Amino acid sequence: MHYKDEQLNEEKVFKDPVHRYVHVKDQVIWDLIGAPEFQRLRRIKQLGTSYVTFHGAEHSRFNHSLGVYEIVRRIIANFEGRPDWNQEERLLCLCAALLHDLGHGPFSHSFEKVFKLDHEDFTREIVLGDTHINQILARVSADFPQKVADVINKTYQDKLVVSLISSQIDADRMDYLQRDAYFTGVSYGHFDMERILRVMRPTEDQVVVKESGMHAVEDYIMSRYQMYWQVYFHPVTRSAEVILSKILHRAKYLFDNNYQFALQPTHFLSFFEGEVSLSDYLRLDEPVVLYYFQMWADEEDPILSDLCERFSNRHLFKYIEFNPNLQMKEWMELYRLFSDAGIDPEYYLVIDSSSDLPYDFYRPGEEGERLPIHLLMPGGDLRELSRQSDIVEAISGKKRTDHKLYFPLDFVEALPDDSDLKKKMLTILFD
Structure with missing residues (x-):
């Protein structure tokens, strides 16, 4: 029997808190899960710094990758025998789903x-x-790795296959919304996935949803909207991300200026030099990064030491609402005041902006172009979701942006009470 068709002697299952069980029968999938590059995902958190806000958010990219695989497995089991579905693509879909997040690094997006x-x-x-x-x-097969890479890169010729793991209603989003809601303990990310899976249908270019399942899709869209603003963009999580970014910036600055680290940043050298090899990338996971942060808290450089202590012990920056587009004059004054007070504004005065577009019905030609969600009507024609749903129409194409200013309030409060600098800072920050 050819390797691609090999099945395990008996089905393996992973007990999963979200999907109950993840089922594995293909030898290829079992071998991929056991590969060291996939096992590494156990050491990369799914939600980066969110654990400082939601203490349960310790789940990993490994958990999520298995979940996306399981959802795709269920979808294509329902597609079997339907028009427009090529059963020959089954293993490709499963492998791409399992491996789609393989390249994530420690604290992914900040890093x-x-x-x-x-x-x-x-x-x-x-x-x-x-x-x-x-x-x-x-x-x-010799060309199979390239096919998997093309699906993940969204350049594979069969757009239906791509849409299973990369569209506005895909297995990736359906897993992370539910998984992240479960581990953060919030109720926003829950929707009727089983209903959505039952009404999904394959077409030539993408997965569509039967019109009878529209309300389940509405629930999914609103779940995503709520999760972004209540969990992913939580201001406390963003405070930890700001400090994390500043630690890395400071460490690189010190390296570039020939600072003598007490603990040589061996694992970071190729990152600092801008010549990152794959082997160096795979060796740097979150436990390694956190070890350096703990050690750097004892460095002689006061900024690196302070930032690492803050991150390790959750002494985070405070934040206020602050729109740089409307408050540039205040920003420039604060920058001057912090400098005069000896608080380096490059590291201790940070504007962070977050934005999200919950659903887009059409955005042609732009980077990250989004396929709209189509409903399959009883007569067989397709209709874009927001034309049928008043709820989705209300948020379609509407980008929401939130700006915060982060700063160490303890540094400001430590200034002498009779200091004009302190009074002016507090007036701008809190009046």
Whole structure:
């Protein structure tokens, strides 16, 4: 029997708090899960710094990747035998679903911004490079690793396959909304996934949903909207992200200026130098980063030491609503006051902005173009979701942005009470 068709002697199951069980029968999938590059995802949190806000949010990219695989497995089980579904794509869909987040690094998005990296590039490198993952995929066929990379990169010729893991109603989002809601303990991310899976149908270009399932899709869209503002963009989580970013910026600045670290930043060297190899990338996970932060809290550099102590012990920055587009004069004055007080504004006065577009019905030609969700009407024609749903129409195309100013209130309060600097700072910040 060819490797791609090999089945385990008996089905393996992972007990899962969200989907109850994750079922594995294919030898290929079982081998991929056991590969070191996939096991590494156990050491990367799904929600980055959210655990400082929601203490249950300790789940990993490993959990999530298994969940996305399981949802895709269920979807294609329902698609079997339907028009427009090519059963030959089954294993490709399962592998792409399992491996879609393979390239995420520690504290993913904050880390990427500082070092100008993209986890999707590393996902591609892991799938196509000299890795255990590549060796497993290549046993299916010589071109199979490239096919998996193309699906994840959204360039695969069969757009239906791509839409299963990358669209406005895909397995990726359906898993992380429910999983993140479960582990953060909030109620916002829950929706009737079983209903949605039952009414999903394959078409030539994308997955569509029967019109009878519209209300379940509305619930899903609103769940996503609430999760972004109540969980993903929570201001306390963002405070931890701000400090994390500033630690990495400071460490790189010190390295560039020949600072002698008490603990040599061995694992960070290629990141600081801008020449990150795949092997270096895979070696740097969150436990390693947190170890350095704990050690750097004892460094002689007062800024690096203070920021690491804050991150490690949750002494976070305070925040206020602050719109830089409307308050640039106040920003410039605060910057001057912080400098005069000896509080370096490059590290201790930070504007952070978050924005989200909960649903877009059409955005052609832009980076990250979104396919609209289509409803399959009883007569067989397709209709874009917001044309049928008043709820979705109300939020379609509406981008919401939130601005916060983060700063160490303890530093400001430690200034002498009779200090003009202190009085002026507090007046701008809180009046």
